[in-house]
Amino acid sequence: MGDKRLTLQSEDFNAWYNELVYRADLADLSPVRGSMVIRPYGYALWENIQAALDGMFKASGHENLYFPMLIPVSYFEREKEHVEGFSPELAVVTHAGGKELEEPLAIRPTSETIVGEMYSKWIQSYRDLPLLYNQWCNVMRWELRTRPFLRTTEFLWQEGHTAHAGAEEALEESLRMVNIYADFAREHAAMPVVVGEKTEGERFAGALRTFTIEAMMRDTKALQSGTSHYMGENFARAFDITFSDEENELRYVHTTSWGVSTRMIGAVIMAHGDDQGLILPPRLAPVQVVVVPIYRGDQPQLARHVLSEAEELAGELAAAGVRVRVDRREGPSPGWKFNDWEQKGVPLRIELGPRDLEAGQVVVAKRLSAEKESLDRRAAAASIPARLEGFQKELYARAESFRDEHTFLADDYESFRCHVGQGWAYVVHCGKPQCEQAIQQDTKATPRCIPFDGPPAEGTCVRCGEPSAYPRRVVFARAY
Amino acid sequence: MGDKRLTLQSEDFNAWYNELVYRADLADLSPVRGSMVIRPYGYALWENIQAALDGMFKASGHENLYFPMLIPVSYFEREKEHVEGFSPELAVVTHAGGKELEEPLAIRPTSETIVGEMYSKWIQSYRDLPLLYNQWCNVMRWELRTRPFLRTTEFLWQEGHTAHAGAEEALEESLRMVNIYADFAREHAAMPVVVGEKTEGERFAGALRTFTIEAMMRDTKALQSGTSHYMGENFARAFDITFSDEENELRYVHTTSWGVSTRMIGAVIMAHGDDQGLILPPRLAPVQVVVVPIYRGDQPQLARHVLSEAEELAGELAAAGVRVRVDRREGPSPGWKFNDWEQKGVPLRIELGPRDLEAGQVVVAKRLSAEKESLDRRAAAASIPARLEGFQKELYARAESFRDEHTFLADDYESFRCHVGQGWAYVVHCGKPQCEQAIQQDTKATPRCIPFDGPPAEGTCVRCGEPSAYPRRVVFARAY
Numbered sequence: 001m002g003d004k005r006l007t008l009q010s011e012d013f014n015a016w017y018n019e020l021v022y023r024a025d026l027a028d029l030s031p032v033r034g035s036m037v038i039r040p041y042g043y044a045l046w047e048n049i050q051a052a053l054d055g056m057f058k059a060s061g062h063e064n065l066y067f068p069m070l071i072p073v074s075y076f077e078r079e080k081e082h083v084e085g086f087s088p089e090l091a092v093v094t095h096a097g098g099k100e101l102e103e104p105l106a107i108r109p110t111s112e113t114i115v116g117e118m119y120s121k122w123i124q125s126y127r128d129l130p131l132l133y134n135q136w137c138n139v140m141r142w143e144l145r146t147r148p149f150l151r152t153t154e155f156l157w158q159e160g161h162t163a164h165a166g167a168e169e170a171l172e173e174s175l176r177m178v179n180i181y182a183d184f185a186r187e188h189a190a191m192p193v194v195v196g197e198k199t200e201g202e203r204f205a206g207a208l209r210t211f212t213i214e215a216m217m218r219d220t221k222a223l224q225s226g227t228s229h230y231m232g233e234n235f236a237r238a239f240d241i242t243f244s245d246e247e248n249e250l251r252y253v254h255t256t257s258w259g260v261s262t263r264m265i266g267a268v269i270m271a272h273g274d275d276q277g278l279i280l281p282p283r284l285a286p287v288q289v290v291v292v293p294i295y296r297g298d299q300p301q302l303a304r305h306v307l308s309e310a311e312e313l314a315g316e317l318a319a320a321g322v323r324v325r326v327d328r329r330e331g332p333s334p335g336w337k338f339n340d341w342e343q344k345g346v347p348l349r350i351e352l353g354p355r356d357l358e359a360g361q362v363v364v365a366k367r368l369s370a371e372k373e374s375l376d377r378r379a380a381a382a383s384i385p386a387r388l389e390g391f392q393k394e395l396y397a398r399a400e401s402f403r404d405e406h407t408f409l410a411d412d413y414e415s416f417r418c419h420v421g422q423g424w425a426y427v428v429h430c431g432k433p434q435c436e437q438a439i440q441q442d443t444k445a446t447p448r449c450i451p452f453d454g455p456p457a458e459g460t461c462v463r464c465g466e467p468s469a470y471p472r473r474v475v476f477a478r479a480y
Numbered sequence: 481m482g483d484k485r486l487t488l489q490s491e492d493f494n495a496w497y498n499e500l501v502y503r504a505d506l507a508d509l510s511p512v513r514g515s516m517v518i519r520p521y522g523y524a525l526w527e528n529i530q531a532a533l534d535g536m537f538k539a540s541g542h543e544n545l546y547f548p549m550l551i552p553v554s555y556f557e558r559e560k561e562h563v564e565g566f567s568p569e570l571a572v573v574t575h576a577g578g579k580e581l582e583e584p585l586a587i588r589p590t591s592e593t594i595v596g597e598m599y600s601k602w603i604q605s606y607r608d609l610p611l612l613y614n615q616w617c618n619v620m621r622w623e624l625r626t627r628p629f630l631r632t633t634e635f636l637w638q639e640g641h642t643a644h645a646g647a648e649e650a651l652e653e654s655l656r657m658v659n660i661y662a663d664f665a666r667e668h669a670a671m672p673v674v675v676g677e678k679t680e681g682e683r684f685a686g687a688l689r690t691f692t693i694e695a696m697m698r699d700t701k702a703l704q705s706g707t708s709h710y711m712g713e714n715f716a717r718a719f720d721i722t723f724s725d726e727e728n729e730l731r732y733v734h735t736t737s738w739g740v741s742t743r744m745i746g747a748v749i750m751a752h753g754d755d756q757g758l759i760l761p762p763r764l765a766p767v768q769v770v771v772v773p774i775y776r777g778d779q780p781q782l783a784r785h786v787l788s789e790a791e792e793l794a795g796e797l798a799a800a801g802v803r804v805r806v807d808r809r810e811g812p813s814p815g816w817k818f819n820d821w822e823q824k825g826v827p828l829r830i831e832l833g834p835r836d837l838e839a840g841q842v843v844v845a846k847r848l849s850a851e852k853e854s855l856d857r858r859a860a861a862a863s864i865p866a867r868l869e870g871f872q873k874e875l876y877a878r879a880e881s882f883r884d885e886h887t888f889l890a891d892d893y894e895s896f897r898c899h900v901g902q903g904w905a906y907v908v909h910c911g912k913p914q915c916e917q918a919i920q921q922d923t924k925a926t927p928r929c930i931p932f933d934g935p936p937a938e939g940t941c942v943r944c945g946e947p948s949a950y951p952r953r954v955v956f957a958r959a960y
Contacts, residue, residue, distance in 0.1 A: 030594070031552065031597055032551070043544050043545045065522075066526075067510070068516070068634055072512065092574070092575045094573075095584075098568055104575075105571075121508070122508075137618070138618065140550075142576040154548055
């Protein structure tokens with residue numbers, strides 16, 4: 001944990017984030033520029049994210065598979081916008097097995113191209129459709145400025161790739177998936193995300209429409225936490241993915257893709273953390289409850305008794321389906337352990353000392369408040385699952401209040417400038433790229449999305465006074 | 481499935497394997513030389529392998545984490561044997577982000593080097609030990625001759641990496657892990673593997689001792705299906721991984737590594753498959769039971785009734801924890817579907833037609849025999865889990881009989897030559913690399929391992945008459 005205190009969020013939010021990632025044992029720098037090691041505590045968080053999302057994908061009819069990581073560089077050139085978007089970030093293998101390769105191979109930055117190549121082989125008839133596939137894998141984008149979880153050259157993610165007989169069905173799929181992401185974010189990550197469509201300038205390279213979930217961080221910036229794209233026939237034409245329809249006519253399929261990455265871990269850190277460290281939503285927390293036995297080193301018999309009671313309680317909790325750990329470390333004091341687990345964001349801490357045992361009780365401390373509560377020892381384990389659910393809801397409500405307090409409707413440019421310095425602003429916008437750019441240069445804010453359930457766009461563009469390009473207001477915010 | 485029949489095992493075992501991988505929808509060729517696409521049916525098999533192994537790793541105290549995929553080429557040069565073993569197979573990134581890199585980066589062929597670099601940072605004191613970590617990831621070895629699942633340039637695997645305070649403890653760990661692999665192979669993959677130690681010539685590059693599980697394929701060849709290595713201080717010295725012991729002396733840690741890959745899928749295919757196709761062990765099978773509704777296309781009302789009964793039965797099976805699928809495809813005949821699911825190795829098939837429904841029964845066909853059995857419709861679902869367990873045991877027994885029928889003790893070179901043409905031979909061996917090579921050139925057989933529970937080595941080397949190098953006989957076999 002280190003002796004120096006964690007930088008306060010109010011002092012320097014970026015420093016707070018960078019320090020916390022290392023101090024909470026989530027990740028470590030690696031010797032390769034821009035890449036990181038995800039340590040067990042961070043990886044366990046990712047495993048819980050994966051398990052929840054994977055269950056949702058399978059329940060909605062998707063199957064997992066695995067595509068090769070190396071993609072011929074020439075594939076990227078087949079889709080014009082795609083190559084412009086991704087070429088500058090490719091990492092390229094030129095030598096292998098001691099020889100120079102005839103054609104250089106890129107490490108996938110995303111897999112639409114190799115997927116397209118295979119789908120053109122697998123799809124012949126309308127009977128082969130839809131293809132609803134997903135893969136969990138690593139990808140690589142050679143970014144100049146990197147930050148752990150938020151932007152690293154290599155990252156882990158899932159990428160769904162589906163092919164459909166028609167536009168309507170494919171569009172439905174891409175909407176279904178962004179809504180699954182929103183459900184995941186709200187129910188598992190306790191993040192009250194705003195769901196909507198990206199403006200043209202923020203679309204995925206090669207997509208006709210891009211949908212997104214946007215989460216507010218504790219510094220009021222936005223973090224794009226998952227995206228879903230409707231590609232139309234773009235990749236089908238580039239990779240010749242055709243099928244015979246029921247009238248035996250040859251047609252192009254319509255494709256979608258959608259992804260969530262280890263960036264979600266960054267979102268969870270910044271959406272909930274405070275000056276003491278992480279606050280993890282119970283459904284994703286690697287450790288939901290830590291049991292800290294309290295005893296003095298000079299009373300070995302009492303210490304053994306306290307430890308054995310702590311293990312017994314942990315056994316009861318595990319049997320109740322709770323992810324629990326007993327902190328048996330011998331060096332550190334109870335107070336140091338409290339701080340350490342607070343920094344690691346464990347939702348509930350149970351303290352267990354000789355006096356508690358005598359009184360037949362345990363003390364429960366909640367990461368969200370300073371109060372402690374005494375519980376009857378015998379009834380403690382049974383009450384914990386409901387307390388964790390309560391914590392999950394409370395964390396969501398806290399994030400929602402924070403978001404609502406920092407969300408504004410702005411109808412003139414001066415108040416807009418002020419609001420995007422303190423939060424998110426819903427405005428009427430003309431949709432013109434030059435106007436978006438002018439706003440960004442002036443305020444650092446970008447259009448995050450046109451929210452599905454946002455207020456209607458009445459009036460004219462907040463900056464230039466031109467008519468609205470969209471039926472609803474656009475959310476602008478500074479973003480990661 | 482295609483119209484041409486599958487090549488028989490007796491005609492050409494390799495052709496049988498290659499055809500089956502594609503026909504059973506396990507994998508497909510990819511446009512990048514030597515790599516493959518793992519299709520959903522093959523990937524689901526891998527997910528079941530992962531789930532079983534991952535549970536065993538966690539139950540034995542290991543945690544997952546993730547290391548970067550790109551490793552500076554210079555790292556490989558720090559361990560002499562390691563660089564000799566892996567340099568020829570490296571795929572190297574020389575350009576990224578549009579520029580030439582200052583130092584080329586290799587795609588990991590295995591991660592001991594980057595792990596060593598991080599462990600030297602994470603380990604300071606005996607209190608930090610042991611480190612018991614594992615990662616699930618892709619790796620790349622630029623092989624010249626590739627075959628799906630058995631040897632591909634890119635493959636998926638898990639690699640465990642542990643660090644310990646002493647030799648004894650580290651050796652225990654590497655033995656624990658090879659035994660976990662053996663338990664997995666026997667209990668989940670129904671493969672009666674032989675567990676033992678590799679001879680010097682077959683050791684992992686950089687290891688002091690390598691342990692292995694070896695499985696017999698239906699052509700009597702051996703397939704190395706998982707290995708565990710004790711590294712001694714080799715990597716600790718190369719990467720300066722030291723710790724202060726309880727007396728405050730600085731010492732090198734002892735490390736281990738152990739891995740199982742998608743090669744295990746190849747093992748399952750060839751250990752159990754027959755001329756009709758795959759035979760999958762129920763515990764790993766993506767589909768344990770397929771329900772095939774039988775009706776004629778000209779009786780739509782009856783068809784709907786049969787289909788709805790099939791779905792009801794499948795619902796009961798799913799509720800009993802069975803992985804079940806209803807084959808609702810409209811084009812193919814029931815007979816074609818039977819063949820298709822037999823080829824895909826589904827353990828149990830339930831047939832359901834109008835006459836069965838009238839008689840209140842269903843018909844169960846077992847992939848391991850030609851007989852069919854009628855079951856009472858109401859009692860059917862409840863009986864299936866026990867039938868699947870029975871199938872699992874039967875498949876193991878079948879593989880064990882096959883292995884035992886093709887395993888020989890050989891005490892003279894002529895009978896040895898004959899036996900390794902038909903199976904595995906347990907022999908006394910001198911342990912000399914030249915003698916191993918002479919045997920390989922003459923018979924294509926290599927020493928698979930010195931089995932832990934094999935017969936003692938009495939007498940002299942089967943080929944050269946020198947004294948035995950080992951207390952027990954060595955298993956020689958032709959191998960993949």
